[in-house]
Amino acid sequence: MATANIEVSETPLVLYALRRADDALILGHRLSEWCGHAPMLEEDMALSNIALDLIGQARELYSYAAKAEGKNNDEDKLAYLRDVRQYRNLLLVEQPNGDFAQTLVRQFFYSAFADLYWRAMMNSCDTTLAAIAAKSEKESAYHLRHASEWIIRLGDGTDESHARAQAAIDHLWAFTGEMFAVDDGERVLIHAGIAIDPGTLRGRWLQTLSDVASEATLVLPQNDWMQQGGRVGRHSEHLGHLLSELQSMQRTFPGLTW
Amino acid sequence: MVSLLDRDSELRRRAWDAAASVVDPEIPVLTIADLGVLREVALDGDHVEVAITPTYSGCPAMNMIALEVELALERAGFRRSKVRTVLSPAWTTDWMSEEGRQKLRAYGIAPPQASSSRRTLFGEQAVACPQCGSENTELLSEFGSTSCKALWRCKSCREPFDYFKCH
Numbered sequence: 001m002a003t004a005n006i007e008v009s010e011t012p013l014v015l016y017a018l019r020r021a022d023d024a025l026i027l028g029h030r031l032s033e034w035c036g037h038a039p040m041l042e043e044d045m046a047l048s049n050i051a052l053d054l055i056g057q058a059r060e061l062y063s064y065a066a067k068a069e070g071k072n073n074d075e076d077k078l079a080y081l082r083d084v085r086q087y088r089n090l091l092l093v094e095q096p097n098g099d100f101a102q103t104l105v106r107q108f109f110y111s112a113f114a115d116l117y118w119r120a121m122m123n124s125c126d127t128t129l130a131a132i133a134a135k136s137e138k139e140s141a142y143h144l145r146h147a148s149e150w151i152i153r154l155g156d157g158t159d160e161s162h163a164r165a166q167a168a169i170d171h172l173w174a175f176t177g178e179m180f181a182v183d184d185g186e187r188v189l190i191h192a193g194i195a196i197d198p199g200t201l202r203g204r205w206l207q208t209l210s211d212v213a214s215e216a217t218l219v220l221p222q223n224d225w226m227q228q229g230g231r232v233g234r235h236s237e238h239l240g241h242l243l244s245e246l247q248s249m250q251r252t253f254p255g256l257t258w
Numbered sequence: 259m260v261s262l263l264d265r266d267s268e269l270r271r272r273a274w275d276a277a278a279s280v281v282d283p284e285i286p287v288l289t290i291a292d293l294g295v296l297r298e299v300a301l302d303g304d305h306v307e308v309a310i311t312p313t314y315s316g317c318p319a320m321n322m323i324a325l326e327v328e329l330a331l332e333r334a335g336f337r338r339s340k341v342r343t344v345l346s347p348a349w350t351t352d353w354m355s356e357e358g359r360q361k362l363r364a365y366g367i368a369p370p371q372a373s374s375s376r377r378t379l380f381g382e383q384a385v386a387c388p389q390c391g392s393e394n395t396e397l398l399s400e401f402g403s404t405s406c407k408a409l410w411r412c413k414s415c416r417e418p419f420d421y422f423k424c425h
Contacts, residue, residue, distance in 0.1 A: 015322050028316075040401035042409065049401040056316025060345065131346035134313050138348065140425055 006073055006081045012185035014168070015088065016067045016195060017129070018078065019231060021061030022089035025079055026239070027110060028054030029246050031098055043100075044147055050107070053139040060132045078249035084240045092175035092231040094239040098168065101154050101161065105168035108147035112208045113179045115140040116201045125193040148212045155216025166218055167231075177226025179205075266301065273306045274299045276334035280326040283319050287314050287365045290323060290375045294353025297344055306339040310377055311349045313425070314405035351425045368410065368421040385421050387412035 008014065031051035062075035092110060095105045105150040118140050119163035121133035180198045182190065189195035206220075211221050229235065249256055276337055278291035291312065298309040308327050312320050331339040348382040351370035359369035369390045383385040384393045392414035399409040407420045 042401070045403070045409075046399060046401035049405055052316035052318070052405055053314055054316070056312070056314065060315060127346065131348070134348040135312075135345055140317060142400060142423075 004081070005086065005220075006077050008073065008078070008082070008086065009069055011068070012188055013126075013194065014065050015185060016189055017065035017068060019088040021058045021065060021078070022087050023061035023093050024054040024061065024108075025246075026049050026077070026087070026089045026242065027093035027107075028052070028058060029242060030093065030095075030097055031103070031107075034103065040126050050143050050146070053143070055134075057136050057139070058131065060135075064132070066127050067118060076250070080247045084243060086233060086238060087230075087243070088233065088238075089230050090175070090178045091179065091236055092172065093225055094230070094236060094242060095172060095175060096238055097166055098171075101164035101226055102168040102171070104147055104150040104154065105165065105172055106210070107143065108151050109172060109176050109209075110179075111140055111144040111147050113198075113201065113205050114178075114206055115144045116208075117198065120196045120201065124195065129194065145206075148208075151212050151218070152216040155213070155218040162209055162217065165216065169213075169218060170221055173221045173223070174225060174227045177224070178228050178230055181228065181231065182237065183231070270299065270301045272334055273301060273308075273331060273336055273363075276309050276330045276336070277327050278322060280330050282321050283326075285359045285362070285365070285367065288358050290327075292355050292358030292361065294351075294355070295323065296347060302328060304338055306336045308339065308341045310341060310345050311345045313349050317405055319404075345380065349425070351422065354422075362422060367407070368417060368419060370422045370424040385410055387417065388419055389417045390415040 002171060008018070010018070018070055028051045031047045031054070034047040035044060035065055037049070058079070059075050062078045066073045066075060090110075095102075095106060112126060115137070118133045118137035121139060122130055124130045124133065151165065154161040158163070180202050182197065182199070190197050209220060260279075278289055278296055280290050280296075281294060282288045282290065282295075293313070293314065295310050296308070296312050298307075298308075300307045301340065308331070310320070310323060310327070320343065324343075327341050328339050360399070362369045366388050368385050371385075373385065385392050385395050387395055387410075389423065390412060392412055396411045396413060397408065397412050398411050402409045402420050406423055408423050409418065410421045411418045
């Protein structure tokens with residue numbers, strides 16, 4: 001049955017591409033949930049546009065993961081026919097939209113990282129990853145600018161918007177550590193020049209955050225206890241609900257196309 | 259020999275012209291050649307291989323453009339064709355032809371600024387209104403009706419307009 005979960009041979013390179021693809025797909029899906037619900041038309045379009053960029057990046061990364069695996073999988077199977085425990089995304093991106101501030105803080109944390117990450121990955125010796133990075137880097141720059149402007153507007157806005165933005169920062173902070181973690185498989189790729197060490201980006205990432213936060217009169221938490229598990233398939237309860245919606249058509253009508 | 263070579267280049271020119279006639283479904287005044295989306299047309303016997311590149315990763319027009327290219331080639335007599343998508347080098351608005359920029363302006367969309375350096379991306383932009391030409395304009399939204407456009411407003415003639423983002 002095509003509804004059964006596929007199996008993926010997760011070599012270091014396949015897993016590496018899959019993790020980044022899952023980040024982009026899940027965050028893109030979360031943003032698409034705002035379509036038709038955003039507080040104003042311009043934001044509806046902005047969030048849908050960003051979702052589209054991310055889902056486009058996910059498609060390229062899934063296609064590459066499938067090619068690197070060399071089995072019978074493709075971008076659709078990887079997206080639609082893996083269960084929660086097979087997903088490898090950051091816990092940050094699967095967190096619910098919450099209020100508008102929570103969506104924008106999540107986007108800000110991620111985009112501030114993605115902007116640095118893709119720029120660094122343009123030097124990857126893997127030509128496909130470098131090409132995906134060159135496209136994604138331009139898009140991430142827009143996403144970061146958009147999110148930064150909102151963080152400032154919300155933080156330096158009314159008492160209500162300030163309180164909501166600060167609460168979102170405090171709530172989501174513990175999900176940011178995962179972005180900078182590497183495992184043994186990734187270490188091999190870093191040594192080979194295929195991947196970059198995300199730890200080297202943390203200083204500049206923090207700088208971006210503190211620059212924007214200080215302009216927004218918001219405070220970054222001092223605690224450094226970080227939640228982990230997404231990269232190895234241990235997710236929060238939210239991802240299962242998201243996937244049941246994202247995958248419902250393919251699970252109900254296997255192989256459906258239109 | 260000479261006539262064979264001539265025949266090949268004539269065929270390739272016909273294949274290129276057919277592919278280059280396809281227009282962007284969202285901005286039908288621009289062809290994919292004007293946009294710089296059409297990268298390469300290669301001929302192997304009677305088989306044509308066309309390379310296109312996306313403007314933005316998630317551009318939903320790509321599937322339709324690929325289909326239109328195949329149909330245009332078929333109409334031009336090329337029965338066997340394949341369209342592939344290339345990512346590298348990454349598309350930039352610098353590839354848009356001067357003719358394309360003029361067509362955009364006439365259509366009511368402000369064309370992208372000439373250079374796509376990061377400085378332009380983050381610096382002050384002066385975008386001229388495509389209706390009245392005034393540079394007294396303001397950004398309404400970074401994101402517009404399609405991935406490649408932003409929404410602006412002219413403070414002189416009060417008309418809102420699309421700006422094709424510098425990328």
